[in-house]
Amino acid sequence: MTTATLNPAVAGDAEARLGLRANVRHIGALARRNLLQIKKDPESMFDALLMPIIFTLLFTFVFGGAMFGKGNQQEYVNYLIPGLMAMMGMNIAMAVGTGVNEDFKKGVMDRFRSMPISRSSVLIGKIVVEIGRMMVAVAILLTMGFILGFEVKTSVPELLAAIGLALVFGAALMWIFILLGLSLNSPQAVQGMAMLVLMPLQFGSSIFAPTSSMPGWLEGFTKYNPLSNLADAARLLTQGDMPSNLVQHSLGTSVLWTLLWAFAITAVTAPLAIRKFRSKT
Amino acid sequence: MTRTNHYPDKPAGGGNAVEVRGLVKHYGETKALDGVDLDVKEGTVLGVLGPNGAGKTTLVRCLSTLLVPDAGSAFVAGYDVVKQPRAIRRTIGLTGQYASVDEKLSGFENLYMIGRLLDLSRKDARRRADELLERFSLTEAAKKAAMEYSGGMRRRLDLAASMIGHPAVLYLDEPTTGLDPRTRNEVWDEVQRMVREERVTVLLTTQYMEEAEQLAGELTVIDRGRVVAGGKVDELKAKVGGRTLQIRPVATADLHPMAGAIAEAGLDGVSGARVDEATGRVLVPILSDEQLSGVVSVLGARGFTIAGIDTKLPSLDEVFLAITGQKMSDSVPEQADEKKLEEVAA
Numbered sequence: 001m002t003t004a005t006l007n008p009a010v011a012g013d014a015e016a017r018l019g020l021r022a023n024v025r026h027i028g029a030l031a032r033r034n035l036l037q038i039k040k041d042p043e044s045m046f047d048a049l050l051m052p053i054i055f056t057l058l059f060t061f062v063f064g065g066a067m068f069g070k071g072n073q074q075e076y077v078n079y080l081i082p083g084l085m086a087m088m089g090m091n092i093a094m095a096v097g098t099g100v101n102e103d104f105k106k107g108v109m110d111r112f113r114s115m116p117i118s119r120s121s122v123l124i125g126k127i128v129v130e131i132g133r134m135m136v137a138v139a140i141l142l143t144m145g146f147i148l149g150f151e152v153k154t155s156v157p158e159l160l161a162a163i164g165l166a167l168v169f170g171a172a173l174m175w176i177f178i179l180l181g182l183s184l185n186s187p188q189a190v191q192g193m194a195m196l197v198l199m200p201l202q203f204g205s206s207i208f209a210p211t212s213s214m215p216g217w218l219e220g221f222t223k224y225n226p227l228s229n230l231a232d233a234a235r236l237l238t239q240g241d242m243p244s245n246l247v248q249h250s251l252g253t254s255v256l257w258t259l260l261w262a263f264a265i266t267a268v269t270a271p272l273a274i275r276k277f278r279s280k281t
Numbered sequence: 282m283t284r285t286n287h288y289p290d291k292p293a294g295g296g297n298a299v300e301v302r303g304l305v306k307h308y309g310e311t312k313a314l315d316g317v318d319l320d321v322k323e324g325t326v327l328g329v330l331g332p333n334g335a336g337k338t339t340l341v342r343c344l345s346t347l348l349v350p351d352a353g354s355a356f357v358a359g360y361d362v363v364k365q366p367r368a369i370r371r372t373i374g375l376t377g378q379y380a381s382v383d384e385k386l387s388g389f390e391n392l393y394m395i396g397r398l399l400d401l402s403r404k405d406a407r408r409r410a411d412e413l414l415e416r417f418s419l420t421e422a423a424k425k426a427a428m429e430y431s432g433g434m435r436r437r438l439d440l441a442a443s444m445i446g447h448p449a450v451l452y453l454d455e456p457t458t459g460l461d462p463r464t465r466n467e468v469w470d471e472v473q474r475m476v477r478e479e480r481v482t483v484l485l486t487t488q489y490m491e492e493a494e495q496l497a498g499e500l501t502v503i504d505r506g507r508v509v510a511g512g513k514v515d516e517l518k519a520k521v522g523g524r525t526l527q528i529r530p531v532a533t534a535d536l537h538p539m540a541g542a543i544a545e546a547g548l549d550g551v552s553g554a555r556v557d558e559a560t561g562r563v564l565v566p567i568l569s570d571e572q573l574s575g576v577v578s579v580l581g582a583r584g585f586t587i588a589g590i591d592t593k594l595p596s597l598d599e600v601f602l603a604i605t606g607q608k609m610s611d612s613v614p615e616q617a618d619e620k621k622l623e624e625v626a627a
Contacts, residue, residue: 015367029394033390037385106383107377111381111382114345114373
């Protein structure tokens with residue numbers, strides 16, 4: 001063939017692995033695809049937009065008084081908002097599972113997998129966009145929180161650290177949901193299974209209420225529930241100090257546990273998900 | 282126009298673009314591919330013909346690195362499908378039975394995305410997308426979401442998507458299944474044009490005889506994971522048996538007397554002359570050219586005036602029936618069956 005070879009990736013060995021730059025470009029193109037999908041189907045953003053509003057209102061006004069005493073709403077808002085930060089990550093991450101599952105029902109995945117791109121870039125492109133959706137959800141959550149009187153008693157860098165921690169943990173959770181999305185047959189099954197994982201973790205945690213009133217076995221469970229660890233870390237990062245009956249660990253321990261969980265979840269589920277993705281027919 | 286060459290060390294020509302030897306893929310007890318051999322010569326179109334569940338889609342999936350075969354070997358453009366999957370992916374284009382584009386994205390957005398994934402610069406990706414939209418008559422629908430496209434437009438978009446990287450080898454897996462006859466013709470025209478203008482080698486699977494006849498120079502007939510026949514389309518038809526001699530008399534009144542005269546003549550091996558009133562012809566199955574001359578001289582000797590004579594090769598449906606002893610069915614799309622099998626296997 002006489003035409004000049006302009007593709008640097010192919011110039012040498014056709015079997016050569018892709019360079020980092022090519023991978024980043026592919027992830028960019030695939031992330032753009034996911035963004036365009038959201039643009040075409042704005043309803044798919046409802047979870048990120050509405051959930052933070054509904055949950056802050058619901059919990060503050062329905063449970064706030066009961067838990068912290070009438071008139072102590074302010075105190076509950078300061079307790080709840082960091083907890084909900086942990087929850088947002090989990091709920092948004094869930095959507096990635098159904099998305100991956102739906103993709104496989106269509107021919108477009110065959111096209112991606114028969115193209116000279118790294119197969120994980122399809123998944124990473126999705127994760128990038130989901131992290132963006134999480135940021136939107138957290139921004140709305142904080143806006144709602146500030147309207148209801150949420151205070152950051154520390155400083156901006158610490159607030160950002162709390163947000164960052166929530167995003168890191170949310171990204172780790174996504175691998176679980178991607179694995180579910182690749183393993184189960186229908187988007188409905190993925191949704192159902194995700195709820196099954198989500199509900200006990202969510203309510204068996206310190207997200208909504210302090211754990212000191214729970215029975216001993218449950219309190220023990222919440223202590224090592226990563227959502228509690230993340231909620232506590234976000235509380236201590238934004239509130240500085242908390243009464244010892246409201247948090248279960250010190251700041252350092254909470255952050256450490258959260259990161260350990262995020263690392264462990266990714267280390268176990270990401271390779272499984274990528275392998276499943278590669279071998280899926 | 283800058284060309285992205287995904288096929289730098291393409292052989293000088295004349296060789297086989299695809300070489301498959303003893304390819305096996307089993308799903309549990311089901312032998313989707315049970316030792317398939319086939320070659321596609323560079324620059325030609327090979328039709329892989331078979332009924333539902335014959336293994337056509339499994340074959341394409343193995344050749345496009347979506348499935349790893351259990352045994353046997355397959356080379357595409359000289360690359361091993363098992364050992365050099367990345368090189369294969371740089372060489373091929375794939376158009377599946379179900380349009381493999383993102384339905385939510387517009388035609389342009391789909392093609393642009395694929396251009397970027399094939400490492401074109403933003404500018405080149407845009408230009409190539411526009412060029413292909415124009416080429417496949419989709420410019421007007423460029424901004425519409427693919428889900429709003431008609432069946433034919435989707436297949437055209439799918440073909441365009443497969444052509445972005447100038448593939449050396451293109452797989453068309455049942456490209457017209459589920460399309461109405463008019464749209465089918467439209468897709469055939471596009472495929473023919475692509476083969477002519479882009480010098481691309483095509484492996485086409487189909488369960489339509491007519492499609493194979495239209496597009497393919499050579500045919501491989503597969504059934505239950507095995508190759509049951511192969512060769513040039515005409516050779517294959519001739520192999521199955523004779524031709525049918527179609528004789529048109531000047532006067533319709535001569536139809537029955539002519540058929541009677543042929544029967545009475547008792548020519549060696551010629552029997553079963555019958556009249557087709559609808560087309561005004563006498564049809565005579567024959568096996569050799571001698572028989573043809575014999576029939577004609579009998580009619581001449583009896584003083585019949587003939588307006589025209591044609592010989593017709595048997596249709597591919599008849600060919601298939603003769604080779605496999607089984608009728609072709611085209612009611613259920615094949616991939617649906619194979620997908621199910623794959624899920625069971627997984």
